[in-house]
Amino acid sequence: MDLQEIGEFGLINRIRRWATSSDPALVQGIGDDVAVIGKGLTALLVTTDILIEGIHFDLSWTDPYTLGRKSLAVNLSDIASMGGTPKYFLISIGLPKNLPFSFVSSFYRGLKKEAKRYQVELIGGDTSLSQKIVINICLLGEGRKRDLLFRKGAMAGDDLFVSGTLGDAVLGLKILREKGRIMEAEGLVTKHLSPCPRVELGQAIAKHHWATAMIDVSDGLLIDASHLLEESGVGARIWEGRIPLSRLYQRWIRSFSKDPLQLALSGGEDYELLFTAPPKMRNRISSLARAHKIPVTRIGEILHKKEGFHIVRKDGKDYSPSRLGFEHFR
Numbered sequence: 157m158d159l160q161e162i163g164e165f166g167l168i169n170r171i172r173r174w175a176t177s178s179d180p181a182l183v184q185g186i187g188d189d190v191a192v193i194g195k196g197l198t199a200l201l202v203t204t205d206i207l208i209e210g211i212h213f214d215l216s217w218t219d220p221y222t223l224g225r226k227s228l229a230v231n232l233s234d235i236a237s238m239g240g241t242p243k244y245f246l247i248s249i250g251l252p253k254n255l256p257f258s259f260v261s262s263f264y265r266g267l268k269k270e271a272k273r274y275q276v277e278l279i280g281g282d283t284s285l286s287q288k289i290v291i292n293i294c295l296l297g298e299g300r301k302r303d304l305l306f307r308k309g310a311m312a313g314d315d316l317f318v319s320g321t322l323g324d325a326v327l328g329l330k331i332l333r334e335k336g337r338i339m340e341a342e343g344l345v346t347k348h349l350s351p352c353p354r355v356e357l358g359q360a361i362a363k364h365h366w367a368t369a370m371i372d373v374s375d376g377l378l379i380d381a382s383h384l385l386e387e388s389g390v391g392a393r394i395w396e397g398r399i400p401l402s403r404l405y406q407r408w409i410r411s412f413s414k415d416p417l418q419l420a421l422s423g424g425e426d427y428e429l430l431f432t433a434p435p436k437m438r439n440r441i442s443s444l445a446r447a448h449k450i451p452v453t454r455i456g457e458i459l460h461k462k463e464g465f466h467i468v469r470k471d472g473k474d475y476s477p478s479r480l481g482f483e484h485f486r
């Protein structure tokens with residue numbers, strides 16, 4: 157059996173079974189966007205993400221400054237998905253020896269810019285020689301334990317919401333790969349190169365205690381929805397016609413795919429928030445979205461587990477998705 161057979165998530169599930177802990181301070185170990193630790197009212201949040209040259213980024217279309225910003229942004233998004241406050245980070249870098257120093261200084265300028273925007277402090281890291289550029293950030297944060305939102309917690313009957321629009325980043329990447337940089341598609345490319353983590357929105361959703369579960373959409377809507385459903389032990393129905401698409405996405409998708417929704421459903425790197433809340437919270441959630449000037453769309457409903465996971469097409473026909481989205485090794 158090799159990794160291609162079990163896939164990234166099959167591997168993580170196996171690792172999760174090896175990591176049994178009886179530490180009473182461990183609120184959440186493997187299985188959510190961040191680990192949650194602490195016996196008191198406030199919990200320590202810890203998350204880490206790796207970015208590898210050729211897998212997660214390509215130097216022919218990203219510059220070091222933008223890469224620095226994105227490296228931190230993808231970690232911030234995980235803290236956002238819990239409703240937490242990011243605080244400190246460590247960064248480990250593997251670099252080839254012929255890399256110009258100016259690359260590293262620009263990278264750290266981008267990193268600093270993003271850190272300042274979200275008031276997080278660099279507190280350490282590690283440096284090594286590597287054939288390809290490897291970036292790993294470990295971000296620490298905090299949150300009031302009673303406010304935090306987990307992947308588990310969604311209940312049958314809840315609404316399913318998503319922030320922003322979906323598919324822009326993956327379409328931006330496709331355009332970069334197939335056509336290069338086009339001014340008219342810059343908005344999509346920017347979503348891929350420079351994602352905007354929903355930290356303040358996540359905190360607001362958590363603070364009000366209106367939502368029941370939350371995850372950030374990093375691997376694609378369907379795959380991340382399936383993680384939330386699995387951890388909550390529920391099913392769901394998502395209406396394709398409700399998937400929020402940007403005007404630019406709708407304009408460009410026709411040149412790339414006959415199915416305009418496929419990329420929005422299964423593409424990755426949206427870094428939007430997907431969350432559930434009881435129907436009586438609808439108006440409050442709409443007001444909150446307006447106050448934050450970020451669209452929040454009701455795209456589905458939570459079902460009992462035995463009812464499964466369905467996507468309803470615009471013509472009303474149901475289907476259960478087979479390939480959900482991006483998974484390493486597959």
Ligand code: ADP
Nearest residue numbers: 168171185186187188189190191205234374375
């Ligand atoms: P996300 O997409 O939110 O970053 P992942 O799918 O990467 O989440 O990870 C899901 C869970 O598995 C997290 O709790 C993460 O810490 C854990 N995890 C991922 N890779 C490993 C690993 N190699 N060893 C231990 N835990 C891991």
Ligand code: MG
Nearest residue numbers: 189234372374
């Ligand atoms: Mg996540």
